[in-house]
Amino acid sequence: MNPRRVAAVLLRQVYLYRRSFPRLLEVFYWPTVDILLWGFVSLYLQRSQQGLAEFVAFFLGALILWDVLFRAQQGISVSFLEDLWARNLINIFASPLRAGEYMAGLLLISIVKVVIAFLVMSALAGLFYSYSIFSLGASLLPLVLNLVAMGWAIGVLTTALILRFGQEAEVLAWALAFLFMPFSAVFYPVETLPPALQAVARFIPSAHAFEGMRAVLATGAFPTERLLWASALNALYLGASLVLFARIFRYALKRGIIPKIGE
C-alpha cells in the first residue's frame, strides 16, 4: 500500500468537490433537509403525544446515525461513479495504482464525507432542537464505527456490482442502502417487525446498532452485546464485499471491462 497513491485518489475528489458547487451542496443539502424536516415532525409528534418524552432523542439520534451509514456508502460508490462518468478509470488503472490502493482512497473519501455530514447534522440538531448526539456518551464512537463499516460493506458491494454490470447498475449507488433500512429498525424497535423479518434483522449489523442506541437512550447502559454482534457481522460482510470486489476486478481485467466501462 503506497500512501502517495492513496492520497492521489483522495486529492482527485477534494479537487472535484472544491470546484463544484452542486456537489458541495449535495454534501450539506440532504443532511440539512433531513434534520429540519424530520426534526420538526418529531417535535410535533412529541407535543401531541405527551407520554413520549424521549421521542425527539430517539428520532434525531436515529436520523443522524442512519445518515452516517448512508454517507459512508455514498462516499465509496458515488466517488467510483465520478471516475466512471469522467471515463477516468482507464487512466487510473493504467497507472501504478493498485485496486486495493484505489479502494483505500475511496474509504478515506467516505470518512471525510461522513465527518462533514455528521458535524452539519449534529450542529443543526443542537441549534433547532437542543438535542446533542453526544448524549450517547461512550457508546457513540463504537456505534458510529459500526455504521461506517456497514456503509463501507454496502459501498464496496455496490462498486463491485457497477464494475461487473456497468452503468446500468449505477442506480444501486442510491438504492441499495435503503433496501436494508426496513430491517435495520432505524426508527422503531426490532420487535415491531413481523417474526420472520425479526430473524432477518438479527443478521443486519445496523439493526444491532440502532437497538443499541435506543438502549443507551432508555437506560444509559453501554450496549456491549449489541455492539459485539454488529462488529462481528460487519467484519464478515466487509471482508466478503472486499473479496467480491477483488474477484470482480480480476473478472473485469479478463473481460476487458475497464477500458469500455462508461462508454
Add this chain to the structure above:
Amino acid sequence: MLQCCFSMVVLRTEGLKKRFGAVHALRGVSLELRRGQALGVVGPNGAGKTTLLHIILGLITPTEGLVECFGLELWSHRSQVLRRMNFASNYAGLPLSLTPWENLMVYALMYEVPRARRRCQEMLQRFGLWHLRDVPSRRLSSGQMMRLALAKALLNEPELLLLDEPTAGLDPSSARASRQMLRELKARRGLSLLYTSHNLAEIQEVADEVMLIWEGQVAAHMPTQELLRRYRSLEEFFFRRLRQ
C-alpha cells in the same frame, strides 16, 4: 552512453493471445521494442491494436502469452513496471471538472513524481497550457485536451510511452509540434514509443518500425526505411498488404 543502451529491450511480448468469448482479438502477437525505438502499429478498425495496448498497460489480462517490460513480467511487477511507463489516448479522458493543474497534480502523486509541483509547471509550459492551468478542463478545446493528455503521459518521464491515436484531435500545427517533441525525447532521452494511429503519414514520420495487425495477427513487421524502399509510402504498403 545512450547508444550503448539502444540494445536494451524495454518491451517484449510473446505469443500474446486474447479471446473475448468467441471473438479472437489477438492470435499470438510477439514483438520486441528496444530503448529509443518507436514502433508504429497500424491496422484496420477492430484489428486488435487497442487490445494489444490495453494488455501492455495491464488493463486486460491476456488469454495466453507473456508481457515483459524492462525485463520484468508485467503481472507480477505491475506497479513497478507501470511507474516507468505512461500512455495517452484519444479515447481516455481526464476529468473535465478538474483544471489542467489539478489533473496533473493528481497523476503526479499517482506516479510518485518527485518535485511534483515543479514538474507539473514544466509540463504545462511545454504544452502551452500554463495560461489555462486554473480553467476547468471542460473549457479546453479538443486539441488542448489532447495536449493535456500528452502532458500527463510525459509527467513521470516514462521510459516507455504508449500512444493510442494521440494526435487525432489536434490541429496540424499542434500535431506536428507533438511529433517533433516525441522525436526529440526519443533521441535525447531514449524514450521508447508504441504508437497506434490511423494517420499513416504520422506513423511514417515517427516510427522506426511498422507493424501491421490484421485480424489479431501480425501481418507484417519491418523497419520503416525498408518499407519505404519497397513501397512508395506506408499507405501503399497498408492497402497492398490488406488486399493480399
